[in-house]
Amino acid sequence: MQPKVTTIGLGYIGLPTSALIADNQIPVYGVDVNPSVVKTINQGKIHIVEPELDAVVAKAVKNNFLEAGTVAKKADTYLIVVPTPFKGNHEPDISYVEAATKGIIPLLKEGDLYIIESTSPVGTTEKMMKLIFTARPELKGKIFLAYCPERVLPGNVMYELVHNDRVIGGVNETSTQKAVDFYRQFVKGELHATNARTAEMCKLTENSSRDVQIAFANELSLICDKAGINVWELIHLANKHPRVNILQPGCGVGGHCIAVDPYFITSEFPMESQIIGKAREINNYKSFWCAEQIKKAKHEFQLKHGRKPAIALMGLAFKPNIDDLRESPAKYIVQKVLQDAQDEAYYIVEPNIKTHQVFKITDYKEAFQKADIVAFLVAHDEFKDFPRENKVVLDFCGIYK
C-alpha cells in the first residue's frame, strides 16, 4: 500500500484519527514504537477502549486503507499525534514530537504537509520547522506546516472527530489553507483558520479554562464546608442566574488533559499566569483535603465508638463512569489514606475495573454494606442508588446532591 497519510502515534487520538481518514478511502500508514500495538492493528483489532473504533479499524485494515508499522513511510501528509507529558518540574516534554519529526525528515519532499496534533507549548510548530529546515534547507518554502489540536471526549471520539469544529493554524497562510483542505476531506464541523501559535495556545486555553472553572467550584466547596452550607444546593441556586454557570466540585481534577495542559502555560509564563497557576494549586489541594477529611472521620469514629471503623473508598477512576485511572485524584486519595492505615478494614471500590495490581477491589454493594465510613470519591452511576443509611458519609462528589 502506498500511503497518502503517515500518522506518527497510534494512541487514543492517533488511532481513531488514522481509522477515520482510512474510512474515507485515503490510504493511511500508522506508526507506533510499540510492536505489539502495530501487530494488533494489522490484525484489524484495537488496543484501546473506544466505542465504534474496533469496527472502523477492522474495515479499514481489511480493505487495505490502513496499515501499521514501527518505522515511518513516505506519504504526502504527516500527522504527529504523540504524547507530550511534563517533566518533574511541570515543564512540558516535547521530546516525542521531536523524535517523531526527526523520523520523517529524511522522507519529506516538495509539496508535503506536516501537521502536529499533539498538545504542545506555544512555539512548538515553529521549533519543528527550524529543525526540519536545518536538516533539509532545500525544502524551505516548499513544504507546508501547521498545528491542529483535537478536542474530542474519550468515549465519544468517533463522533466528535467528525463533528467537532477544528482550529487550524499554519506557519504561513498557504500552510493554513493546505491543512484546512486536508481536514475538509473527513471533518464535518467548521474549520477555523488561524496561525500556528494561536492554535497551540487555543488548546491550552480550552483546558485551562475548564481547570479554572472547576477550581472555582472546589474553592466554594471548601468555603461551604466551613460555613455549614450545602455547596451542591448553593451552586444549583446560583446557576439559576441567567448568566452564571458554575461547574461541579469534586475530589480534584484528573485525567491526562485538564490536569496537565495548564502547566504548559504556567511553566512558560509564570509571572502572567496567576489565576491558571492558582487553579492548579486549588484543584491539587482539594484532593489532599479530601484525604485529610477521611483520616479525620476515622479518628472521630474511633473516639466515639471505641473501635476501629471499616472504611469504603468509593471510586478510583479520574471521572465518573470510565475505567481510566490516569492522573486520578481518587487514586491519589486512596494512596494517601492507606499510607496512614493502622488496622482498620478498608474496602476499595471501582466498579469499572475487575482487578488492580496494587489495590484489592471489592464489589461496591458489599463495600457499602460493610463500611462504617463511606467516602464517595467518584460519582459513578452505580453509587447513586445507595440509601442514606446510618453511616458516616463523606460525599465529595455530590452523590446525594
Ligand code: SAJ
Ligand atoms: N471535573 C470536576 N468538575 C466538573 C467537571 C469535571 O471536578 O464539573 C473533573 C473530572 O472529574 C475529571 C477532570 O475534571 O477529574 C477532567 O474531566 P473533564 O470531563 O473536564 O475532561 P477530560 O479530561 O475527560 O476531557 C477533556 C475534554 N475537555 C472538556 O470537556 C473541556 C475534551 O474535550 C478534551 O479533548 C480532552 O480533555 C483533551 O484531550 O484535552
